[in-house]
Amino acid sequence: MAAITLGSIARPETASSPASGVPGPPLKDVIEIRGLSLFYGAKQALFDIDVVCKEKRVMAFIGPSGCGKSTLLRCLNRMNDLIDGVRIQGSIKVAGQELNSPDVDVVDVRKRFGMVFQKSNPFPKSVFENVVYGLRIQGIKDKRRLHEAAERSLRLAALWDEVKDRLNDSALGLSGGQMQRLCIARAIAVEPEILLMDEPCSALDPIATSKIEELIFALKEKFTIVIVTHNMQQAARVSDETAFFMLGKLIEVDRTDRMFTKPKEKLTEDYITGRFG
Amino acid sequence: MKPILKRLHRYYFIQGEPMIWLTGAGLSLSLLMIMGLIVLVVWRGAGAFWQEDLVLLKTKDEKPVLAEILNREPMPAAEGKPSAGFRIRTKIANRDLNGLDFRWIDEPTIVSRERPKDAVILERQEYGNFHGFLKELVRDGQPLASPAGGSALAELRKLHAEIRPAILKLKAREREEVGAINAELEKERLRVKTAERERPARLAEITAGSERRTAELKVRYEALRESLEKERGLLSATKAVFADAAGQTKEIPVDEIVRIVLPNDLSLPGKLGLYFSRLGEFVFDEPRESNTEGGIFPAIFGTVTMVLMMSIVGVPLGVLTALYLREYAVQGRVVRIVRIAVNNLAGVPSIVFGIFGLGFFVYGIGSSIDKLFFPAALPSPTFGTGGILWCALTLALLTIPVVVVASEEALAAVPRGMREASLAIGATKWQTTYRVVLPAAAPGILTGLILAMARGTGEVAPLMIVGVVKLAPTLPVDSSWPFLHLERKIMHLGFHIYDVGFQSPNIEAALPMVYMTTVLLMLVIVALNLSAILIRNHLRRKLSASVF
Structure with a gap:
């Protein structure tokens, strides 16, 4: 197993074998959530959460609807700032840097994350302009660089072969699965450190879903991934670690293989075996 | 309830069948009224340039006249007696000889009607038409x-x-x-x-x-x-x-x-040629005879220039207002009040805007400009009097509510997901607004522009006091620096209709011109709207968004 250096892309074998069982050098903690509570006005939505995500691993948040998993995900790139009346306590560190401290610029925070939403949301622009949007807002105008970035991202998102002849067509003419992969390409074009996925497959059919899942396997070679899903099979298939939430509380977090075979908590077992949820 | 009542109730209120008919009837009635208006105006206007034959009318008790026969109606009868026949309305022209262009002639008094081949109609620079026969040509007597x-x-x-x-x-x-x-x-x-x-x-x-x-x-x-x-x-x-x-x-x-x-002596093709030649003169020439003859080109030009200026000023202002209200302002009571106020502004009588324009733009800003930049010309005002700029600004003010409401709706229709996607990538709020929200809302904003232009083009009352005149000596755009003369007074199609139709000394001669001017005003509105619609459709195709 090759050594992992920050930012390198040298793990050719991981696509086929989940890294979880393989012993290796200790992985760096990329995201460190400590004692996080969140309030919508007077109502508390998250209670004292502690989660750590490791570099180039897939962390899945699972739990019944309304358990706060999406809210937690949106805390990571401070998308909750957009909602009035949200108050956050506790600490979130990304690569050692505190996110919620007042001297941090929220735009800089968001540049470190790529985000994929539940409902695919391409811009009403061409396929090409969608992919290079993040680069354009960073002020990059060089045509050659934009084209290289677009091709690289689209290849990484396994979409290049399908759209290479229609880069200048409207993105809204693509199929649902293609649109979602386009959104992934758009998110990774700016080379973020971490990819956040908020139920990326919930609006897709099984074939498109399996394509996205394959993509997640490939993408974790380059990115740390946090995925929210309500589909437990999906969590079991794609993630290295899983956190189970209920009613705003973190019930259990563990390696996925252990969580799905020997859960420590009764609640987790009940949920996984489908007794509620 | 009795069974019959139950059946009626079921029929009327539950199935709603009669309501479908009611809505259909409402639509048909509206369409009928609009079509009726258009058909009337076009019909009355279209005949304006058609040349009727000249008839030599000899009557029992008056001098013979050469006249165009315009219409025929029963003579007004005395109390209790049957009508004594018909009378005809004729255009006898020769105002300088007869004093009048039009005369009613009672049919029973007519002795003979002839159509002499050599009867001539002269359209003259002054005094209207002349009907007569050519005698000779003279030079220096x-x-x-x-x-x-x-x-x-x-x-x-x-x-x-x-x-x-x-x-x-x-x-x-x-x-x-x-x-x-x-x-x-x-x-x-x-x-x-x-x-x-x-x-x-x-x-x-x-x-x-x-x-x-x-x-x-x-x-x-x-x-x-x-x-x-x-x-x-x-x-x-x-x-x-x-x-x-x-x-x-x-x-x-x-x-x-x-x-x-x-x-x-004219054949049908000859008459058609004459018709189109007159139509061309009407559209492209300047007016004669206190606007009752000649063309209305200055009015068309003034209207279009003014409406374009209005759009250039009003639309950005309205869009900025809508952007602030929808994107930046904290949605609360103040914003609600502002929104209600903007909507109410759309209901203020337009003459009030005219008075405001006169007080604020003309006397306020205009006089200040004169004092600052044209002091030598005082006391004769340069900008301190009505002009195309003040017309455009007043109309911009008048149409801003329309633009604001349409733009706000367009902005609100941009899906939240699109904004979030942009923000999540690291765009600032302004980048998101400028690069994603505005382009996506552009077709809706253009709808606002279309409504504003239609409203602005048809508006007359406020313009009468801020710079539209009966007869402008020059166009607002010409070849001398600075090409667009913002201080010049303009002519306007809407005002032209009012002026020719109701202020003209020779109303009978002017009537066809009123209808034709109305037709042209409608055509101008259609043309302006059509161009805006084409741009909008182009944008929609480019975005192919199913949002709107």
Whole structure:
């Protein structure tokens, strides 16, 4: 197993074998959530959460609807700032840097994350302009660089072969699965450190879903991934670690293989075996 | 409930069948009224340029007349008696001989009706049309050609074809060259006045120089005037002697004749040609005879220029307002009140906007501009009086509520996911607004522009007091610097309708013009809207968004 250096892309074998069982050098903690509570006005939505995500691993948040998993995900790139009346306590560190401290610029925070939403949301622009949007807002105008970035991202998102002849067509003419992969390409074009996925497959059919899942396997070679899903099979298939939430509380977090075979908590077992949820 | 009531209830309120018919009837009624209006206006207007035959009417007790017969109706009957027959409304023209252009003639008094082939209608520069027969041509009092056969008419046509373009060219030259000298003179006058105010030390020197130049200009002006008058004298020396139906003769200078028509000698293609030639004159020429004849080009041009200026000012302002209200303002009571206020603004009578425009733009801002930039010209105002700029600004104010409401709705329709996607990538709020939200909302905003233009084009009342006039001597755009003259007064189609239709001394002659002007105003609105719709459709196709 090759050594992992920050930012390198040298793990050719991981696509086929989940890294979880393989012993290796200790992985760096990329995201460190400590004692996080969140309030919508007077109502508390998250209670004292502690989660750590490791570099180039897939962390899945699972739990019944309304358990706060999406809210937690949106805390990571401070998308909750957009909602009035949200108050956050506790600490979130990304690569050692505190996110919620007042001297941090929220735009800089968001540049470190790529985000994929539940409902695919391409811009009403061409396929090409969608992919290079993040680069354009960073002020990059060089045509050659934009084209290289677009091709690289689209290849990484396994979409290049399908759209290479229609880069200048409207993105809204693509199929649902293609649109979602386009959104992934758009998110990774700016080379973020971490990819956040908020139920990326919930609006897709099984074939498109399996394509996205394959993509997640490939993408974790380059990115740390946090995925929210309500589909437990999906969590079991794609993630290295899983956190189970209920009613705003973190019930259990563990390696996925252990969580799905020997859960420590009764609640987790009940949920996984489908007794509620 | 009784069963029959139950059935009725079921039929009327649950199935709603009669409601479908009611909505359909509402639509049909609206369409019918709109179509009725358009058909009426087009029908009455379209006949305006069609040439009817000239009829020589001989009556029992009056002089014979050459007339176009316009319509026929029963004579108003005395109390308790049956109507004594019909009467006809005729256009007898020859205002300078008869005093009136139109006359009612009772049919029972008519002895004979003839359609002489050699009856002529002259469209003249002044005094309206002339109906009569060509007698002879004279130059400087001497007969020019013998009136034998049709040769005099052919000669007249030939002369007219030479003289008329020459006189038009002469008039244009007069306007340009005399105008240029006048502008120079005005500049000299202002130079002295400016010196009085700003550089009293060098006043004597400047005044002397200015007086010298003024004297030179005056000499040039005199020379020009003399040469122009000489040429004009040469051109107007040729006259045609016409006789009306009663034999009374009239000398008409050939350069005063706009068009010579022999209606009774015209074939159908000839009449059609005449129709389109008159239509062309109407659209592309300047008005004559206090707007009742000639064309309305200055009004079309003024309307379109003003509406475009209005859009350039009003739409960005409205869109910015909507952007702030929808994207940046904290949604609360204040924003709600502002929104209600904007909506109410759309219901304020437009004349109130006109009064505001007069007080604020013309007397407030305009006077300040005059004091700051054109002090030498005072007390005659430059911007401190009505002008195209103030018209455009007043209308912009009037149409901003429309733009704001439409833009706000368009912005609200942009899905939240699109904004979030942009923000999550690291775009700032402004980048998101500018690069994603505005383009996605553009078709909806353009709908606002269309509504605003339709409203603005049709508006008359406020314009009457901020710069639209009955007759503007110049267009607001011409070839002299700075090309777009913001301070100039303009003519406007809507005001033209009011002026010609209700302020004209010769209402019967003007009526067809009123209908035709209405048709043109509607066409202008359709053309403006059509171009906006084409742009919108282009945008929609480009986005192919199913959002709107």
